[in-house]
Every structure is written in C-alpha cells, then in structure tokens.
Amino acid sequence: MTAASVTGADAPTEVPLKRRLKRAERARQLKALALVLPLLLYLLFTFAGPIAGMLWRSVDDREVRQILPQTVAALAGWDGKDLPNESAYAALASDILAARASGTMAIAAKRLNYALNGFRTILTSTARNLKAVPEPGTAKETLGKINPAWRERATWTTIKDASGPLTGFYLLAALDLVRNVDGAIVAAAPDQAIYRSVFARTFIISLSVTALCLILGFPVAYLLATLPPGRSNLLMIFVLLPFWTSLLVRTCAWIVLLQSKGVVNDSLHWLGIIDEPLRLIYNRFGVCVAMTHVLLPFMILPLYSSMKAISPAYMRAAASLGAPPVTAFLRIYLPQTLPGIGAGSLLVFILALGYYITPALVGGAADQMISYFIALYTTETANWGLASALGAVLLLATVLLALLYGKLVQGQQVTGGMKN
Amino acid sequence: MLKRKIGKIGKIALGFAAALTAGAALTTAGQARDLTVVSWGGAYQDAQKKVYFEPFKKAAGLPMNDESWDGGIGVLRAKVQGGAATWDLVQVESDELAVGCEEGLFEKMDYSRIGGEAAYIPPAVNPCGVGAILYDFVLGYDKDKLKTAPNGWADFFDTKKIPGKRGLRQGPKTTLEIALMADGVAPKDVYKVLATDEGIDRAFKKLDTIKSDIVWWKAGAQPPQLLASDEVAMTSVYNGRIDTANKNEKKNFGMVWDGALFTLDSWVILKGSPNKDAAYKFLDFAGKPENQSKLSENIAYGTSNKDAAARLQPAVLKDLPTAPDNIKNAVEINVGFWLENIDRLTERFNKWAAK
Numbered sequence: 001m002t003a004a005s006v007t008g009a010d011a012p013t014e015v016p017l018k019r020r021l022k023r024a025e026r027a028r029q030l031k032a033l034a035l036v037l038p039l040l041l042y043l044l045f046t047f048a049g050p051i052a053g054m055l056w057r058s059v060d061d062r063e064v065r066q067i068l069p070q071t072v073a074a075l076a077g078w079d080g081k082d083l084p085n086e087s088a089y090a091a092l093a094s095d096i097l098a099a100r101a102s103g104t105m106a107i108a109a110k111r112l113n114y115a116l117n118g119f120r121t122i123l124t125s126t127a128r129n130l131k132a133v134p135e136p137g138t139a140k141e142t143l144g145k146i147n148p149a150w151r152e153r154a155t156w157t158t159i160k161d162a163s164g165p166l167t168g169f170y171l172l173a174a175l176d177l178v179r180n181v182d183g184a185i186v187a188a189a190p191d192q193a194i195y196r197s198v199f200a201r202t203f204i205i206s207l208s209v210t211a212l213c214l215i216l217g218f219p220v221a222y223l224l225a226t227l228p229p230g231r232s233n234l235l236m237i238f239v240l241l242p243f244w245t246s247l248l249v250r251t252c253a254w255i256v257l258l259q260s261k262g263v264v265n266d267s268l269h270w271l272g273i274i275d276e277p278l279r280l281i282y283n284r285f286g287v288c289v290a291m292t293h294v295l296l297p298f299m300i301l302p303l304y305s306s307m308k309a310i311s312p313a314y315m316r317a318a319a320s321l322g323a324p325p326v327t328a329f330l331r332i333y334l335p336q337t338l339p340g341i342g343a344g345s346l347l348v349f350i351l352a353l354g355y356y357i358t359p360a361l362v363g364g365a366a367d368q369m370i371s372y373f374i375a376l377y378t379t380e381t382a383n384w385g386l387a388s389a390l391g392a393v394l395l396l397a398t399v400l401l402a403l404l405y406g407k408l409v410q411g412q413q414v415t416g417g418m419k420n
Numbered sequence: 421m422l423k424r425k426i427g428k429i430g431k432i433a434l435g436f437a438a439a440l441t442a443g444a445a446l447t448t449a450g451q452a453r454d455l456t457v458v459s460w461g462g463a464y465q466d467a468q469k470k471v472y473f474e475p476f477k478k479a480a481g482l483p484m485n486d487e488s489w490d491g492g493i494g495v496l497r498a499k500v501q502g503g504a505a506t507w508d509l510v511q512v513e514s515d516e517l518a519v520g521c522e523e524g525l526f527e528k529m530d531y532s533r534i535g536g537e538a539a540y541i542p543p544a545v546n547p548c549g550v551g552a553i554l555y556d557f558v559l560g561y562d563k564d565k566l567k568t569a570p571n572g573w574a575d576f577f578d579t580k581k582i583p584g585k586r587g588l589r590q591g592p593k594t595t596l597e598i599a600l601m602a603d604g605v606a607p608k609d610v611y612k613v614l615a616t617d618e619g620i621d622r623a624f625k626k627l628d629t630i631k632s633d634i635v636w637w638k639a640g641a642q643p644p645q646l647l648a649s650d651e652v653a654m655t656s657v658y659n660g661r662i663d664t665a666n667k668n669e670k671k672n673f674g675m676v677w678d679g680a681l682f683t684l685d686s687w688v689i690l691k692g693s694p695n696k697d698a699a700y701k702f703l704d705f706a707g708k709p710e711n712q713s714k715l716s717e718n719i720a721y722g723t724s725n726k727d728a729a730a731r732l733q734p735a736v737l738k739d740l741p742t743a744p745d746n747i748k749n750a751v752e753i754n755v756g757f758w759l760e761n762i763d764r765l766t767e768r769f770n771k772w773a774a775k
Binding site for chain 1: 492494522525585636638650763764766768769770774775
C-alpha cells in the first residue's frame with residue numbers, strides 16, 4: 001500500500017505518515033516478540049503448563065467414575081436421604097467384580113479412603129468375598145452380609161461425593177473443611193484439622209525471617225554503600241560468598257554450630273554463662289536463625305543498589321538546614337530506600353514461604369512449613385489431589401499478599417511492575 | 421535404607437523420566453533383550469553385584485544387566501502400562517509390593533520354580549513377589565556414653581533411668597508402634613491395639629510423656645549423626661546404619677533387638693516381562709541359602725531363605741535382623757494398616773506435635 005493510494009477528499013496529508021509510522025511500529029513490535037518468543041514458549045511449556053496441570057489435579061476427580069461407572073450412574077438420581085435402591089447395589093456388585101478382574105480396585109479404594117477412613121478395607125474385603133454377580137433382587141442383602149458398611153448411608157454418600165468429574169473435596173480439605181453426610185460444608189474433625197494452622201505457621205515464620213533480614217541487612221547495606229570502593233568490595237565478598245554456597249551446606253553448618261554439644265553451647269559453657277546446654281536447634285529458634293542467614297543476601301543486595309543511588313549531598317543539605325541526624329535519616333534517607341526495602345522484603349518473604357530443606361533439617365515436628373506437607377503428599381503417600389490443593393491455596397495467598405503489598409507501598413518499581 | 425538419602429528429588433526426576441520413556445513407547449517391546457534386574461543402588465547393589473549378579477552370569481551363562489531406581493509406585497505403573505517395560509525384575513518395598521499386587525502390575529510368583537514356599541521364612545512369601553532382604557528399625561545407642569544400657573522401648577521412654585534426648589522418625593509410622601510397646605503392649609498385639617481409637621489415644625498419651633525430649637529425624641542418615649554428636653542418648657534407627665557406623669567410622673554403637681520393627685524388600689517380576697524364564701532362574705539362584713549367606717557377609721541385612729542364617733559365622737549372625745534371637749520379639753510393620761491410615765494419622769500426628 002502506498003501513500004498515493006489513500007487520498008480521500010478530506011484526508012489530511014499526515015494520515016499516510018501515521019499509517020507508515022504504525023506499520024513501522026508494528027514491525028518493531030513483531031521483531032521484539034520474535035526475540036522473546038523462544039523464552040516465552042520455553043516458560044509456557046516448562047513452567048506455566050506443568051503448574052496449570054498440577055493445579056488441575058486439585059479439582060480433578062475421575063478415578064471412581066472410571067472404576068465404578070455403573071455405580072456412579074445408578075447413584076446419579078439418588079437423593080441421599082435413605083439407602084440407595086437395589087439397582088445401585090447390583091451395579092456396585094458388577095463394578096467390583098470388573099474392577100477386581102482388571103486390578104484397578106486399589107485406585108478407587110485409595111480415593112474413597114481419603115474421604116472415609118476404612119473404605120480400603122470395605123472394598124477389598126467385599127472384592128475378596130464376592131464370588132459372583134448376586135441373583136437379581138438379592139444384591140443388597142448379599143453386600144450387607146459381606147460387609148455391614150454397605151448398610152450405612154455414609155458409605156454411599158462417600159461414593160456419590162467422589163463421583164466427579166470435578167470435586168471441591170481436596171480444596172476443602174486444605175482449608176480444614178469437609179462435606180458431611182447431608183452435603184453441608186462443616187469443619188473437619190479436630191484431630192485432622194491442621195492445615196490452617198500450618199499455613200499460619202508458614203506465614204509467621206516467613207514474616208519473622210523477613211523482619212530479621214531487614215533489621216540485620218539494613219546497616220550492612222548502608223555500610224556497603226557508603227564505604228570507599230576498596231573496602232566495600234571486600235565486604236561485598238563476605239556477603240556474596242555465603243550467597244554462592246550451597247543451601248544444604250549452610251544449613252548443616254548451623255546444625256554443627258547450634259547442637260547441644262555444638263560450637264555455640266560449648267563456648268557459652270566454657271565461659272561459664274550456662275551450666276546446661278541451651279536448646280538452639282530442632283525448634284523455631286533454629287529455623288529462624290538458619291533461614292535468616294540463608295536469605296540475608298536477598299535483602300542486602302536490593303537495599304545496597306537502592307542506597308548506592310542516593311547522593312550523600314541530600315544528607316549534607318539536611319544537616320546544613322539544621323535537621324538533627326535522626327530527623328534527617330527518617331525524613332530524607334529512609335524514604336529514598338523504600339524501593340529497596342520493598343523489593344528485598346518481598347523477595348525474602350516469598351522465598352521463605354516455599355522453604356523446605358532448612359526447616360526440615362533444623363526444625364522440630366511443630367516447625368514444619370506447608371512445603372513439607374506438599375512434599376509428603378507428593379512423594380510419600382502419593383495423595384496428589386491434596387498436595388496440589390495445598391499448593392493452590394499457598395499460591396493464591398501469596399499472590400493476594402503481593403498485590404496487597406503493592407497497594408501499600410504504592411510504587412511500581414517496588415512490586416516488580418505488579419500493578420494494583 | 422541407603423536410598424532414603426537420595427530421596428525425593430531423585431524419585432520425582434525418575435518419575436518424569438519413566439513417564440517420558442513410557443510415552444515414547446520405544447519399540448524394544450517384543451524384541452528379545454537381556455534380563456534386566458533393578459535394585460536400590462549404592463553399597464547394597466554393589467554387594468548384590470558381587471554375590472548374585474556376576475556369579476549368576478557365570479553359572480547360568482545368561483547375559484543380564486542391572487540398573488538402579490529410587491522407588492515409587494508411579495514409576496512401576498508407567499513402566500507396565502506404557503507397554504514398553506524395559507525392566508524384568510525389580511526390588512520393591514513392602515508398600516509398593518502391596519499396591520502393585522492389587523493393581524496387577526506384577527506376575528504371580530510361581531514358588532515351584534524357586535525352591536518352594538517352604539524354603540523361605542513366612543514373611544517373605546507373597547503371591548506377587550518373594551522377599552529378598554529383611555531389615556529393622558532398632559533402638560540404637562552409644563555404648564561409650566551410656567552408663568546403663570537400655571533394655572527396650574520402655575527404657576527409651578524412661579528419662580529418669582537414662583537421661584537425655586530421644587530420636588524418633590518424624591511421622592506416625594513406627595512412632596506409634598514404639599510408643600505402644602513402651603507402654604507394655606506385646607509386640608504381637610501392637611496392630612490389634614493400634615486398630616482401635618483407644619489404642620491410638622494410648623500411643624499419643626505415651627508420647628506425651630517424653631514430648632519435649634524428642635528430636636525428630638527425617639532421613640536414615642540422621643540418627644547415627646545424632647548419636648555421634650551426643651544430641652540424643654538413644655534413637656530409633658535402621659540396623660544397617662548402626663553396622664556401617666561401627667565398621668567404617670569405628671563407633672561403638674549398640675542395638676536393642678527386642679521390640680524391633682522389621683520390614684522386607686521383595687523381588688517382583690513386572691507384568692508381561694518377556695524374560696520370565698531367565699527371571700525365575702535368577703530368583704532361584706538368589707534364593708539359595710549358600711548365595712544368600714554371602715550377601716549378609718557383605719552387608720548387614722537379613723535374607724529370606726530359612727537356611728541362610730545357619731551358614732553364617734556367629735560373629736556375623738549376631739548383628740543380623742534374621743538371627744533367631746533378634747527376630748524373636750520383632751514386629752513386622754503392617755503394610756495394610758498404614759496404607760489405610762497413613763493420611764489420617766499423619767494429620768493427627770502433626771496436630772499433636774503442634775500442641
């Protein structure tokens with residue numbers, strides 16, 4: 001298309017120019033897109049895709065549908081008030097026989113056992129003792145004889161509730177909630193309601209570690225930013241060396257330092273300060289100390305870069321105008337470091353939320369964070385639905401907090417471009 | 421076991437790898453390939469190579485290769501259902517054996533081809549597999565540091581008699597059994613009591629008595645380290661770890677076998693294996709007492725043949741889980757119970773821990 005071809009009666013002459021500009025702009029945008037496309041695709045396939053797939057598992061509930069199809073169909077019209085009718089029993093009997101033949105019973109049993117403890121035994125014992133399809137009209141009696149659980153309404157509501165294809169079961173469980181026999185959402189049994197307190201614990205530990213990092217890191221960053229280059233470089237190496245050291249090595253070093261016959265306790269004992277060793281590890285204190293040490297560089301580096309940019313002339317000007325040092329610091333220096341404080345705190349906090357190795361090695365049984373449970377359900381008990389539901393809740397809470405944080409500090413540069 | 425150290429990351433990576441290779445459906449299925457035996461790697465597989473794999477190759481004149489894996493029922497599912505199983509014989513843990521057997525991932529074990537059921541100790545006989553090794557959770561302590569040697573789990577819970585902290589594996593599995601035995605439940609009745617709500621309450625009540633003195637360990641490598649650094653006076657520990665520490669690090673650790681909890685790892689033949697005959701030949705070879713006793717000489721695991729223990733030197737035998745005196749009062753960890761209750765009791769355990 002040339003400029004000559006678009007000469008309308010009232011078309012001002014700059015239109016073609018505008019168009020040309022637009023076209024040039026678009027070409028440039030395409031070029032930019034082509035440059036980031038490989039990374040974008042890579043992230044999509046290796047990061048966004050798997051995360052979406054994992055999140056999907058928290059609502060996906062197709063096992064029982066696939067393994068007990070006739071039962072699920074027969075229960076579709078059941079109101080859940082009394083026991084289901086004979087046809088549901090007959091459907092279950094033939095499903096169980098088919099599942100036993102194909103060896104898939106264990107998968108359905110596992111899923112139903114999450115909702116009703118003991119369901120594994122109910123299904124396996126029934127499968128073992130059911131010899132053939134019961135005579136028409138006797139299925140209810142036969143199954144009830146094999147296992148009295150089939151005479152309970154709860155057994156059947158559990159199957160109906162697990163009929164899928166989607167479920168809220170895992171997400172509710174991650175928030176300590178269950179559906180009762182009548183389908184109402186109620187609090188989980190007291191001895192099984194742990195996840196809310198684990199989430200709270202995770203956030204409290206992360207917040208304490210962030211606060212400790214800020215208190216310890218701020219003076220260090222200030223020193224780094226204000227010392228002459230030669231000496232600040234030397235100090236910088238002290239910050240970076242641990243940063244480059246393996247997390248596992250640093251965590252184990254803390255075990256050596258803090259254990260009851262460790263360096264710290266022995267020194268205190270030798271100085272006569274204590275008679276009995278202090279408990280510094282395998283508790284909350286140890287977790288906070290080790291995690292703070294591991295995450296400190298993530299606080300110091302953003303602080304340092306924001307402080308580097310502050311001209312010392314400002315403080316001199318404040319002093320010459322008569323501000324006492326504290327006032328000058330609070331009103332001139334501190335506000336200018338806010339972006340660094342924001343970036344460092346957000347970085348440390350979000351990294352701390354997902355910590356696994358450090359609390360696992362230096363924490364007690366009451367200091368395990370949510371990551372421990374996600375790992376436990378992923379690898380040990382293979383309850384992937386619950387693992388991904390816990391992950392989903394953590395992800396959501398983190399995103400909400402980051403947004404809230406962005407609102408509070410009201411700075412685009414602070415939230416890494418996250419707008420509110 | 422040794423594999424615990426590698427643990428989770430390896431498991432996940434292997435799971436992905438297995439899923440990928442299964443998805444790729446390599447066209448090796450149906451083609452003749454050599455017998456492939458898969459075990460746990462590390463020092464254990466080195467010992468197996470020495471006493472089983474290499475001698476078998478020579479004796480039977482059959483080619484075979486061995487690989488190692490990290491456990492996980494998902495890996496076996498992918499292998500079998502992907503239709504391109506590149507493995508024939510796999511050594512699995514007891515819960516993988518139980519679940520895989522229910523799901524039909526393994527061939528039914530034909531005992532007539534491996535010396536008959538009567539040749540093996542009863543816990544080793546399973547319709548889907550045959551026991552390979554037996555190992556224990558025992559009470560471990562440092563003989564150099566304790567004035568009074570503990571006699572069993574009751575002493576473990578008695579901080580007056582033997583002061584100091586105690587190490588236990590984090591989580592309900594093994595912990596609840598130990599608490600009940602300390603409370604006077606006979607080893608053979610542990611799971612009967614644990615099957616009731618009162619029994620579970622009783623176990624937690626017993627744990628309450630030493631709650632502030634427990635250090636929870638997570639990986640098998642930790643308990644010997646806790647003992648060595650004097651962090652705990654006693655701990656539950658895998659028997660093989662104590663043996664290794666005594667042999668390689670010149671420690672003087674002791675074990676109490678009374679009320680130990682044992683479990684087995686078993687050989688299974690993956691469903692649809694094209695090398696079933698060779699697999700049975702290997703199992704027959706590895707099931708013979710004269711071969712099994714050589715394994716125990718190399719690594720402190722008990723083996724599954726009834727007559728293997730009798731061929732060992734008394735000095736070797738006394739530290740093995742299968743020595744008659746050591747297995748007398750031991751309890752087999754009940755796989756069925758834990759498959760059914762692990763999630764619920766894990767929640768309850770953590771509730772209790774946070775109190």
